[in-house]
Amino acid sequence: MGEAAIRMIDPQADLAAVSDLCLRAADYITLETGAPPDADYAANLLAEAPPDLPSKDVFAFxxxxxxxxxxxxTCLRNFYAQGEWYMGLLLLDPAARGAGLGACMAQHVFSIAQGQGAVCIRVAVLEAxxxxxxFWERQGFLHERLVPADPEGDGHIRHVLKLDWEA
Incomplete structure (x- = not known):
C-alpha cells in the first residue's frame, strides 16, 4: 500500500471525507446494518459512544x-474500565484492503494506547x-467472549477479542 499518513479525524471538518469512505465501503456497512450507509451514517460512526464516556475519550484516526x-x-479510551481501550470499527476502502493499511492503522492505535498506559484493547467482530x-487474530487478539444476537438489535452475534499488554 505504501506509506499512508495517519492522523486524528475531526468529526466536523472530515465528515465529507468519512462519508465518501463509507459509500466506497458500503459492502461492510450493508453486512453490519442490512442497508447501505445513509446520510447520517458517517456522523453517527464518529460520535457513537456510551452515554457516560466523556467526549475526550471518543475519537477516530x-x-x-x-x-x-x-x-x-474509531476508538474509545477508558472503556470498559480505566486503562482499557476499545476499537469500535476499522473501515477500509475495498481498494485498500489486503495491502497492509489495516495493520498499519491498528499498530498506530496500539502505539498510542500503550503510550497512554493502556493495559489492553478490545474489538467486537461480527460472526458474519x-x-x-x-485479521484481528493476526494482530494478536484472542477470543474473550461471545455476545449473542440481540433480538431487538441488528441480529448479529459478536465475538469480543482482546489484546492484553499486562504482564
Missing amino acids: GAGRAGRLDGVV NPRGRA
Missing part, C-alpha cells in the same frame, strides 16, 4: 494518500465477518 481517506478507525476475525 484516518489514513490515506493524495488527499483521499482510505481508512478510518470471518475475514475480519482472522
Whole structure:
C-alpha cells in the first residue's frame, strides 16, 4: 500500500471525507446494518459512544494518500474500565484492503494506547465477518467472549477479542 499518513479525524471538518469512505465501503456497512450507509451514517460512526464516556475519550484516526481517506478507525479510551481501550470499527476502502493499511492503522492505535498506559484493547467482530476475525487474530487478539444476537438489535452475534499488554 505504501506509506499512508495517519492522523486524528475531526468529526466536523472530515465528515465529507468519512462519508465518501463509507459509500466506497458500503459492502461492510450493508453486512453490519442490512442497508447501505445513509446520510447520517458517517456522523453517527464518529460520535457513537456510551452515554457516560466523556467526549475526550471518543475519537477516530484516518489514513490515506493524495488527499483521499482510505481508512478510518474509531476508538474509545477508558472503556470498559480505566486503562482499557476499545476499537469500535476499522473501515477500509475495498481498494485498500489486503495491502497492509489495516495493520498499519491498528499498530498506530496500539502505539498510542500503550503510550497512554493502556493495559489492553478490545474489538467486537461480527460472526458474519470471518475475514475480519482472522485479521484481528493476526494482530494478536484472542477470543474473550461471545455476545449473542440481540433480538431487538441488528441480529448479529459478536465475538469480543482482546489484546492484553499486562504482564
